[in-house]
Amino acid sequence: MYNVLTLNKIAPIGTDRLGSNYSYGNEVENPDAILVRSAAMHDMEFADNLLAIARAGAGTNNIPKDKCTEKGIVVFNTPGANANAVKELVLAGLLLSSRKIVEGIEWEKTTLKGNGDAVGKMVEKGKSQFVGPELRGKTLGVIGLGAIGILVANAAAALGMQVIGYDPFMSVPNALRLDPSIKLMKNNEEVMTNCDYLTIHVPLTPDTKDLVDADMMAKMKDGVRILNFSRDGLVNSTAVLEALKSGKVAKYVTDFGTDDILGEENVICLPHLGASTPESEENCAVMACDQVKEYLENGNIVNSVNYPAISLPRNTNDTRFCVMHKNVPELLKKVLSELNGNIENMLSKSRGEYAYTILDVAGADKADAEKIAAVDGVVRVRVI
Template sequence: MFRIKTLNKISPAGISVLDQTRFQISGDVENEDGVLVRSADMHEYVFPDALRAIARAGAGTNNIPIDRCSEAGIVVFNTPGANANAVKELAVCALLLSSRRIIQGNAWLREQDAAGAAVEDVVEKGKAQFVGPELSGKMLGVIGLGAIGVQVANIATKLGMTVFGYDPFLSVDAALSLSRLVHRAMDLETIYKNCDYITIHVPQTPETKGMINTDAIHMMKGGVRIINLARGGLVNEDDILEALESGKVASYVTDFPNRKLMAGKNVVAIPHLGASTPESEENCAVMAAQELRDYLENGNIKNSVNLPTLVQEWSGISRLCVIHRNQPGMIASLTGVLSKEGVNVENMTNKSKKDYAYTIVDMGSRIGDSVADEIRALDGVLRVRVLNH
């Protein structure tokens, strides 16, 4: 039986994916084979020897120590696209909030009411301070055309916006899903210089951290409106606050509030609601559980952030799953051990992702512990698992 530890409350729809006769699921299990997590911080998490996989019910994995997982031969999964519709809908809301000063107007009305004013009488006199532009006819720049960015770009065209999308790593699937009305920007400068609204939908990496900073803002149009529902660290807070104060940026809508931002001028802060819908939480939990189950039961990897996608149909009695460094001679060393031990290989697939690689070998007979131990001893091997069909 596989032991699965839950570090956050996971939707029952996700838990139901895991057969209770094969999986023990609890927040209290020890020496767990897998972890289901949402936002819990795992950077100080002590990995038990049995831990083989971590599935994040969501897209971002900043709460997981990816490098440490890779070195330990632990697969880290996420759930790209499972929350895309929820974030897309919030992005539309954010576009409107950045323009129409709805939140500010509501707060003003409540102040008037609390002061005893006749709300019906003060509305017409006070509403001018909350005037804001329409979206139709304006230019929107979408930075990042993944599952979420594509949906945001597409729906913005239906709102009458001229949309530019930028993503140097645009996948084939994303390109096929992108509306023909969306213009491809070949560089960020095109977005910065031309767009009235800019929305960010990229992961936070060393390359993207602080990408919206003084230099980027300097290239933007006066009165630009910036939306960040992706990760707080993508925007340099000191630089955006300075730009808001000067009026260079008319509004900043963020899903990642803190005390510094709350004190800023024209900041619309949302309490991290991007994926906070029942539908999104269910979709993420189901996808995460499916990924975890398929890896533990079959060795298949899909939607991993640290290892390559590799899905292989069973074609033997036993399956050897090897996580190893992406280095020359690795496959020759592995097959050399199997050949020496007289193991018949039915099928073998190898895929790599940057510094790491993954190999699945289906064999026509069961192999003993001694063969697996011999492979574990090879230079560059990080994790070996043997599954029996």
């Protein structure tokens, strides 16, 4: 029996897939795995038996990944599961940034209400203050062409926009999914200095924090419209407010409202609605639960953010050893020397300073695991 703790509400369509060999819920004790959406985990203490944490979403800033890696806890996310939901909201953001829709709605609610038959004439007289440009023919810059960025880029191209983009980690499969009209640039700056609209779809890391700062905005086109539906911190809020006041930036639309930008002119803040659709929540729940189940039962890793992707078909007649260890020379050789049985199948992959090895062994038992765990540099050993 496996115990799975849910820190947030996880759609039943996901947890139902775990099966009868699982106990799950928000009061489960001594969990083998944790399912989480937005709950902050940095101050949590993890028991030694915790094996995995799955984030039902793409970002994992709420999870202490370094701590998990050191303890041999695999952290999963669900890339692409909420991509369509975010794409649709970004398209809405593009329209909101251009057509002064929010301002027009507020004007009608606060100024026109109560004027009876005069409302129609007031509308015709006052609507010119809400004029905004069309998207067709304008240039959209897309920073980050992953699961979400590609969908946004392709949808914008279908709307008649000229689309340019950059992603230093562009994969061949992703490149093949791009609309042929989309032009790939050499770096972020080349995108940001040549677009009328900018949308950002990268994770928040020390390298991407303040990706759009005062210096970068100064190089951008006058009247550029900036959208941030990825993570707070990618756009420097102080700099964007100054750029809005000067007219350098025409509009800032973000899914991450902070106190300093709420209510400011030409800023539209949404309450983190990117993945807030029933379809997205179900997709994330299914993917997260499937990944946890596959790891707990077979040791295979799919969509981890701290350990390598690795999958080895299972021969149920053999004992499977799952070894997490430092990625250093000769260590794996020492691990193999501790096995008494015959190795039928093996796969080992590394990610940065750590590696993960799956060994299917005939004639081995749990006593071998204790010897492997004693090898200097081994983080964790599981026997399945």
